[in-house]
Amino acid sequence: MPDPEGLMTLDVQPTIPAAPPTPPEPVLSARSLSVWYGASQALKDITIGIPRNQITALIGPSGCGKSTLLRCFNRMNDLITGARMDGELAFEGQDLISPLTDVITLRRRVGMVFQKPNPFPKSIYQNVAWGARINGYQGDMDELVEKSLRRAALWDEVKNKLHRSGFDLSGGQQQRLCIARTLAVEPEVILMDEPCSALDPIATAKVEDLMDELKSDYTIVIVTHNMQQARRVSDLTACLMLDEAASKDGHRTGIVVEFNPTELLFTTPKDPRTEAYITGRIG
Amino acid sequence: MTQGTMYRSRVRRRRLTGRIFGVACFLATLTGVVFLTVLLGSVVTSALSRPPDHPRYDLVGNGKELTTYLISLAGRFQRSQVAKAGFRAGIAGSLWLLGLVTTFAIPVGVGAAVYLEEFAAPGRLRTIIDTNIANLAGVPSIVYGLLGLAVFVRAFGVKTLAMGPTLWAGGLTLSLLVLPIVVIATREALRAVPKSLRHAALGLGATRWQVVRDHVLPSALPGILTGTILALSRAVGETAPLLMVGAAGSTLRVPKGPSSGYTALPVEIYNYAKEPDPAFAAVAAGGILILLALLLTMNAAAILIRNRYARHARS
Numbered sequence: 001m002p003d004p005e006g007l008m009t010l011d012v013q014p015t016i017p018a019a020p021p022t023p024p025e026p027v028l029s030a031r032s033l034s035v036w037y038g039a040s041q042a043l044k045d046i047t048i049g050i051p052r053n054q055i056t057a058l059i060g061p062s063g064c065g066k067s068t069l070l071r072c073f074n075r076m077n078d079l080i081t082g083a084r085m086d087g088e089l090a091f092e093g094q095d096l097i098s099p100l101t102d103v104i105t106l107r108r109r110v111g112m113v114f115q116k117p118n119p120f121p122k123s124i125y126q127n128v129a130w131g132a133r134i135n136g137y138q139g140d141m142d143e144l145v146e147k148s149l150r151r152a153a154l155w156d157e158v159k160n161k162l163h164r165s166g167f168d169l170s171g172g173q174q175q176r177l178c179i180a181r182t183l184a185v186e187p188e189v190i191l192m193d194e195p196c197s198a199l200d201p202i203a204t205a206k207v208e209d210l211m212d213e214l215k216s217d218y219t220i221v222i223v224t225h226n227m228q229q230a231r232r233v234s235d236l237t238a239c240l241m242l243d244e245a246a247s248k249d250g251h252r253t254g255i256v257v258e259f260n261p262t263e264l265l266f267t268t269p270k271d272p273r274t275e276a277y278i279t280g281r282i283g
Numbered sequence: 284m285t286q287g288t289m290y291r292s293r294v295r296r297r298r299l300t301g302r303i304f305g306v307a308c309f310l311a312t313l314t315g316v317v318f319l320t321v322l323l324g325s326v327v328t329s330a331l332s333r334p335p336d337h338p339r340y341d342l343v344g345n346g347k348e349l350t351t352y353l354i355s356l357a358g359r360f361q362r363s364q365v366a367k368a369g370f371r372a373g374i375a376g377s378l379w380l381l382g383l384v385t386t387f388a389i390p391v392g393v394g395a396a397v398y399l400e401e402f403a404a405p406g407r408l409r410t411i412i413d414t415n416i417a418n419l420a421g422v423p424s425i426v427y428g429l430l431g432l433a434v435f436v437r438a439f440g441v442k443t444l445a446m447g448p449t450l451w452a453g454g455l456t457l458s459l460l461v462l463p464i465v466v467i468a469t470r471e472a473l474r475a476v477p478k479s480l481r482h483a484a485l486g487l488g489a490t491r492w493q494v495v496r497d498h499v500l501p502s503a504l505p506g507i508l509t510g511t512i513l514a515l516s517r518a519v520g521e522t523a524p525l526l527m528v529g530a531a532g533s534t535l536r537v538p539k540g541p542s543s544g545y546t547a548l549p550v551e552i553y554n555y556a557k558e559p560d561p562a563f564a565a566v567a568a569g570g571i572l573i574l575l576a577l578l579l580t581m582n583a584a585a586i587l588i589r590n591r592y593a594r595h596a597r598s
Contacts, residue, residue, distance in 0.1 A: 104488050120480065120484070181483075
């Protein structure tokens with residue numbers, strides 16, 4: 001990948017101040033957000049604004065709640081028994097905390113790509129078409145499938161075997177198929193939960209290139225364990241850590257210790273914990 | 284590689300223990316197979332205990348004789364004379380019951396399982412229902428017979444609702460009997476569908492029903508089919524509850540519809556076996572073979588369906 005980072009930060013810095021709370025009308029914004037799983041608090045006092053058409057990376061050690069935060073954005077935490085949220089969380093100004101939130105519409109607008117590629121046990125074509133069909137897509141399905149597969153940089157590899165099973169593809173292709181499936185329902189935000197952790201370096205590079213192309217049309221939030229990846233692909237990075245006060249009581253509660261433009265966070269981290277983490281001293 | 288002095292690995296002894304354990308398990312496996320073979324052998328011998336008598340080693344002659352005998356049994360009605368005795372009414376009754384149980388128990392059982400696995404929020408209510416269903420599967424079948432008698436045959440004495448000893452009553456009673464089995468088998472099949480499949484679909488903005496209809500049920504179908512066919516086999520083999528809800532001991536008529544009186548294959552076998560005349564033993568044994576043939580066919584169908592879908596899902 002050519003290095004557009006210098007350009008991007010120049011582009012970003014005037015509009016994105018160095019510290020949260022962040023820029024004009026973020027797509028997703030959390031203020032004092034806390035998440036509980038039953039009696040144990042998974043996230044505490046999260047305040048973060050996800051800017052439009054940028055890639056925001058969430059980094060931090062295992063178990064610090066990165067994925068939990070990601071799943072708040074499309075309410076996938078609802079599927080976990082005993083999960084509840086407190087504080088403020090909004091998508092395009094709409095409250096996401098309320099139990100009355102229309103999660104069906106929300107999840108169409110805020111798509112998700114999972115850690116392990118999870119194509120449907122159906123044909124490649126059906127994998128892409130299904131989401132669009134159940135959401136009432138009226139247009140030409142063949143066209144949509146082709147467009148989505150092209151957008152996910154998979155079309156040339158699968159155009160002659162659209163009716164073969166999605167399981168016949170390699171791991172990297174399957175993950176791009178999952179991205180195509182998400183694109184087919186025309187979301188505004190794409191959440192990616194460690195999308196490359198099950199992929200080899202070549203497949204990883206393809207997905208990263210793809211993210212860079214997609215950000216002109218979509219807002220992307222990515223959870224990653226790979227700090228090089230965060231540095232390569234993202235515009236902004238939030239570093240999460242376990243809250244030390246809670247850790248003393250045996251709880252694992254995540255907090256955001258720093259949220260800054262990626263370049264800034266990796267070169268001159270403001271928080272000593274961020275510095276310790278990115279230099280490999282903790283985590 | 285050097286062995287540390289702190290290890291006493293005793294490989295030979297460990298190998299020997301392993302082998303002994305393997306042999307013990309093999310013997311345990313054999314027990315079932317041996318007894319089934321002995322049982323089948325004795326039933327077949329008993330069915331062949333009438334003239335014309337072939338010598339035991341004449342497999343072809345005996346086989347032919349047995350087939351002709353079973354076919355003739357399947358065509359005759361029950362009578363008190365050995366020469367005219369048969370199972371036609373019972374076979375027809377059992378097939379009717381099979382059809383009725385299929386229409387009642389499968390939709391209700393699958394529906395209940397889908398609700399419990401896919402829709403019900405975990406909590407005390409679900410735990411109570413879970414425990415109840417698990418217990419229902421263990422209730423003796425004669426208890427279901429009593430239930431069927433009170434609820435369906437007599438309708439607690441309300442004349443207009445009482446079904447009397449009809450196929451409706453028998454079919455509904457057997458449906459209740461196998462319902463917990465269908466629910467449990469279906470839930471197992473649904474649980475085997477990976478969570479990631481549901482998450483993928485829900486993440487695209489699907490409703491629970493869309494996820495269940497398009498992904499979960501198709502993936503669970505082989506498991507559901509296997510479970511339900513086994514449940515149906517259980518229903519076909521049941522005798523006790525049918526005796527309670529009034530399957531006729533002797534009938535000369537094939538049921539015309541679900542409101543007819545009926546008898547069933549296992550009930551007829553039971554009645555022939557009760558006859559004091561030892562000549563009826565051969566008739567009863569023939570009935571057992573017909574019932575076994577029916578059950579084995581159904582089980583084979585279950586296995587075929589499972590293998591076929593399993594191959595389908597992989598490709």
